[in-house]
Structure formats: C-alpha cells, structure tokens
Amino acid sequence: MDNTMQEGLDLKLKKPYHHKRKVKLTAKDVVFNIINYLIFGLFALICFFPFYYLFINTVSSTESVARGIVNFYPVDFTLQHYKDMFAIGDLGQAFFITISRAVIGTALMVAASAFCGYLMTKNEMWNKKFWYRFLIITMYFNAGLIPGYTNMLMLGLTDNYLGYIIPAIVQPFNIILVKTYVESIPAELEESAFMDGAGYWTIFTRIIWPLSKPILATIAIFGAVGHWNSFMDSMINMQNSPNLQTLQHKLYIWLNQSSNLGAVIGSSHSSSDLENIVDQLNSGKIIKYTIAMVTVLPILVVYPWMQKYFEKGIMLGAVKG
C-alpha cells in the first residue's frame, strides 16, 4: 500500500484525478450521472443546511422564531441575540480559556512534534530504536478513563489550567508525520550544514523547521481543532472549577438545561407561569443556538481554506498505515 499511496499523493498534489474517457455518453450514463449528482448534492445539503438553519435563527427576532416561521431565511433581522449572549458573564471566561488553550497548547505541541520528529530521524541517538518504540506504542494502549483521572489527580493537574496543556504536548501520531516528512528532506542539506560547524539545534531551527512548514501547518490545524472541540477533559478534570470550563463544556451545560426547563413546564400548572416560562424557553433556545453558532463559526470559516492540509495529513498518516 505504501508506494501506491505515496504515488497517489504525488499525483493528487499535481492535478485532480480524472478518468480519461473517450467513449461517448450513453443514455444509461446520463441517468447515472443525474442520480449521482442528485444524491451527492442532497447529501451535501444535509451536511450544510443545519449550520445555515442555526445561523438564520440566531439573526431573527425572538418572536418570529417562537412562531416557527424562521425555516429557510431570516425574519426580522437582528443581532440582539449575539449581544445578549455576551452579556452572559461566564461565557467570556470560557472563550478565553478555549482560545488560550488552543493557541498555547497547539504552539507547544507543534514545537514538540517538530523537534521530536527531527530527533527521531537521528540514528546515532543512544538506543534510538527503543525510545522511538517507547513513544509510538503509547498510541495503542490506554490505561482507561478512571486511571487517567486518578493520574491527573496524583500529578495535581485537576482543576488546573495546565491540565489542558501539558498532557497534549507529546502526540505520537504527529511525531510520526513530522518524522516521515523530515526523512524526505535531502540529507545533503543537513550534512553540509554539519560540515560548516552547525550543531543539532542550529540545523533544526535553520533548516528542518523552515522546510517542514507544510506538515507543521497540518498538525497545527489538527491540534487546534482538537483543543477547540475538547470537552471531556473539561468535564472530567475540572469538576470543581467552573471558571476553567471550556466553551464546548459550557455549550453542553446550556443544551442540557433545555430538558430541565422542559421538565418545569411539564410540572407547572399555572398558566401565567407557563407563558413566562415559554418566553424564557424561546429566548433560551435562541441563546443556545447562538452559543452553538459562535462555537462552530471558527471551524466553518477556517475549514474550507485548510482542507488541503487536512487531506495531506490523513494521507501521510495512511502512508504510514
């Protein structure tokens, strides 16, 4: 698989793939094409529409959303919900936590992966094979959720901001990606620098780092998306620190309040109360949509531009198999 995949990668980078077809389209082909286009078009729509639906609801007035008429386009355009959302105190904190961990965590992870990936190409390292395996084998076992938690407890990383950063620095998979990439850099470059008296660190910063930028961009995006999306570590390790909760965790909490509000309505009998609660529920619903929209927005905006990096990453990973 390795070779075909590598060639496939090269081919793909040069030009998108097309069959060379000399045969004229038959009626059967036309029908097939129409169905094929329709199915893929429909599926793309199913993938895209929910985001659009979230968006139009967040920019429509509460009243029109409550009447259920915001389905395909915004009604009574307003940005009030976004203002309301930022008035909720602890969301700003969650934003700060999530953005800062994405930036710091990703930067450290990329630097570490780059350096380790470079070191792992150095066969003269003491017991290199052993240490490489020591690192890589961690991808294939996992002590489990609770031992992981008790370990964090033992190391004092629960309810601690560093608990987001430090455990995510060493990522074996990313190290493999960088190692594979660095191996493709001509060895002569390094050797001539070495002859000129450059040490490992100089070679790394002056030659390897600049030349590996494509793969580093790839793992940076993987890392940043991972940090942005993570909520389990916030739920498990930061149980007693609401001010350390990530945005996704906050969103999860908000989404779950719906069922509580629903329960309140079910048990309430007084009609004036009910109206009041329905009002709250409606604006609460839009606030939920708004938080979700803000949470998903960075990914929606960044993603189309980054897709080629993602693809390159997964293909290099597949090459390693």
Next chain:
Amino acid sequence: MAKKVEVSNGWTDKIYYVTRISLLFSVILVFFSEFNPARIFTQMNKNVSLLTAALSYNRLVINIKYEINHNYIFKSDIYSLMIASGLMVVGIIAMAAAACVSLGNLKMKRISNYITVAGAALGLGGVVKMFMTYNLYKSIDDEIAGTVGFNMAVDRVPLALYMMLGFAILQLLCAVMLIFLQPKPAKDMKCEMISSYKLFLMFLPFIILAFLFSYLPLYGWRYAFFDYKSGPGNLTLDSFVGFKWFQSLIDNPMTRNDIIRVLKNTLIMSGLGIGTSWFAMAFAIFLSEIKNGPFRRVVQVFTTIPNFISWVLVYAIAFAIFSNEGFINNLMSIITGTEQHRLFLMEDTGLHLKMLLWGVWKGIGWSAIVYIAGISGIDQQLYEAATVDGAGRFQKMWHVTLPGLLPTYSVMLLLAVAGILSNGMDQYLVFSNANTKDALEVLDLYVYTLGIGAGKIPLSTVIGMLKTLVSVVLLFMANGISKTVRGESII
C-alpha cells in the same frame, strides 16, 4: 556525520551507574503518593505526592483543615512542610540534572559531581526540616493525646523519609568519592559530550512527558484491587481486597445485568459501524465518477465539515433540527396546518440506527478521503486497458477501482475490528437522556457514569482495565492476521 569517541576514565565511571540507577528510584518518591516522605500527619490526604506537597497548599491541607482551624496544627508548620518538600524536590531535580551532565566528558563529569553535592545537601536539608516538624508534633501528641483523643503525627516516621535520607546520603557519598578519586581533567579541556548522548538528552523531556501521561496512568490500575474512600478532589486507597471487585462483576446481579446490557449496546454499535464501513469506500468511488471539478470540491468540503465539529455541536444541531420546536416540527406544522410537537430526541425507538446515521453524517466524508487518495493512486493504464477490452463504466468501477481499494479497506476493517470495544463516549453522552439512556450506554460511557458519575472508582477501573487488555489482544490478533494474509503489519 562524524562521531566523537567517548573516553573512559577507568573504574570511576562505574560509580555513575549507582547514582543514575538510584536516581530512577527517587522518581517514585516524587510522584507516587504512597511513597510521599511528607506524609507525617495521620489525617493528611493520602493522595498527595511529594511534588504536590511542594507546590499546592490547598491540596496539602485538604483533609486537615479541621486541625488547622482548631490550632492543633499551625499554619507555619504546614508552610515549613511545604518548604521541606520543596527542598527535597529541588534537590532531586538538581541531582537529575547532574546525572544528565555526567554523560559528558571528564570536565562535565567534574561539574556534575559538584551539582550532585549541592542537590544532595538540599535534599538532606529538607529531610532534616521534615524530621524536626515530625518530632515537634510527635512530642505534642505525647503530651496532649489524652485530651484531644487522637494523634496528629503518624506513629512511625514515614518509610519514604528514610528512603529519601538514604538516597541523599548515597548520592553525596558517591559524588564526594568521585571528586577525590577521579583523574583531574587537563586545564584546556572543554565541555563536550558525544552526540549520541546529546541527542538522548534533547529527547529526554519528551520521554518523561510520555511516561507521565501514558505509562504512569497504568499505576492507577491498583485501584482495581483496593477499597477506597473519596472526598472532594481526593481519593484514598483503604485496604487491599484482591480480586473482590472482579468477582463482583459476576456475582452482583445488578452489575452483571448492566454489563450485559452495555456490552450488547457496544457490540451492536460497533457491528453496525463495521457493517457499514464500506459506505465510505462507495462514497469515494461514486464521488470520483463526478467529473465536474468545482461541484466535487464543494461536495467534499460540505461533507467533511461535520467531522471537525465536536459531538456537543452535533447535538446542538440535532437539537435545532429535531427538538420540540425545531426545524422538522416547524415544517410539519406548515405542511399539516396543525401544531406539531413530536419529541424526536426523547423517543427510544431505533436508537442504535439513529446513532449510526449521526455517525455516518459526521464521519463519512472524512473517512472517504483516504479512499479518494487511493483511487487517484490507481494506475491509469488499468482503466485504459479495461476500456480497450470493452468494459463499461460500472465494470470498471467493479473490476478496477474496487480491487484497487480493497487493501486499504482491509486495513481499516482490521483496525475497526480491533477497536470493537471502543466506541468513544462523547456521542452517546450528549444524546443520552432519561428515555434513551439504557440503549445508548456503551462501555466507554458506562465506565464514565460509573466512575465519575457514581463514584465507584474500583469497579469502573476494573471494567476499563479489562477493556484495555481485550483491546490490546484484539489489536495484536488483527496485526497477526494482517501479517499472515498481507505480509504487512498494520501497527
């Protein structure tokens, strides 16, 4: 690259093996809470390691707040305890640094000896300070034990404190011995180290990180063999119970039923996932039949986006579309003309299938990428030859494209089979509610609700442990199959 040769300094170099190996044991003193030299009070949190004791006042006093508030234990003594712990930790770090430096040439070895002496002195200072604090409270205990009714200090000096003492003395002795016995370096000698050690030292921090977060958690498996107590942010091992918790998996009818239900859910979900894993391949094959470049790219972008949002966001979307007043209900209202309030997310029918569909919605575009790459790697001449032989479009898809992708597919399939017990818990957690809980609880989620939710740490550790062991065995089996059938390993 040229290699420098290590110069031997005779038998004195052998002494470094003693210091280095003893240093490895000191790691136990720093990180393992059972071997914390600083645990000199009976009521102190048993889950605090020496490192934590040195860094966090709050964790140190978590269980002795009562004694502090009643002035049985003075705050200043807690601080001196922290200082003593800090001295020991800094001492050990210094000795570790010295051990790293000692990998260099004679000049560096000389330097490392002095660092070791300094580190050992710091460590000894910490030990002495700790002894003093301990003795103070021991004597107070002797005087007022009758009136207070309990002992503040532990009965005997913690074994780990003696270990620390012995360790520091050993290091000190070795370093002093080396200072006197080692040959003197030439005056013009420069600090140098052979590249193999230099590279190793550069890599060492990452080895330590991997150890801390991937290997050290295995030490948490000990919870499976103990009773325990828990408090806020705090777990304490109580007494060794052997295989009691393993036994209870089978003996306790409630747990047994839970396990059977959870395993059923897990296997159904994994089975559905494996059974539909060819969807991604079909997706790639049919997508590659679309010749319109821009359309194909748009489809690819839109279908891969869901992979990059978290399950919480997927649930937010499910909420927006399927909830009480979501899109579908609005649409139904418009179509039928009456108010529709169907609670799709609360329904407990066909849940496994729904979860599968969400999984496909989220993952298929992304899983297809590897096959799309595979298709572009298929030799074009095969298609041309097939065309010459009169093969139609479907024949080419079936006889050329599909066989070209099967090797990749078989790897993915084997990996999926190896991961049959690991569905991840995010998806099932976010979609769980009172109605859907029973059908959605997969093994990973069960471990979470049991351990974090219900606080049954040992039982959930047992389950997690068994799951890990089975998964590793499955992975090796899958790898073995791959090796015999394809002649290539997958890990």
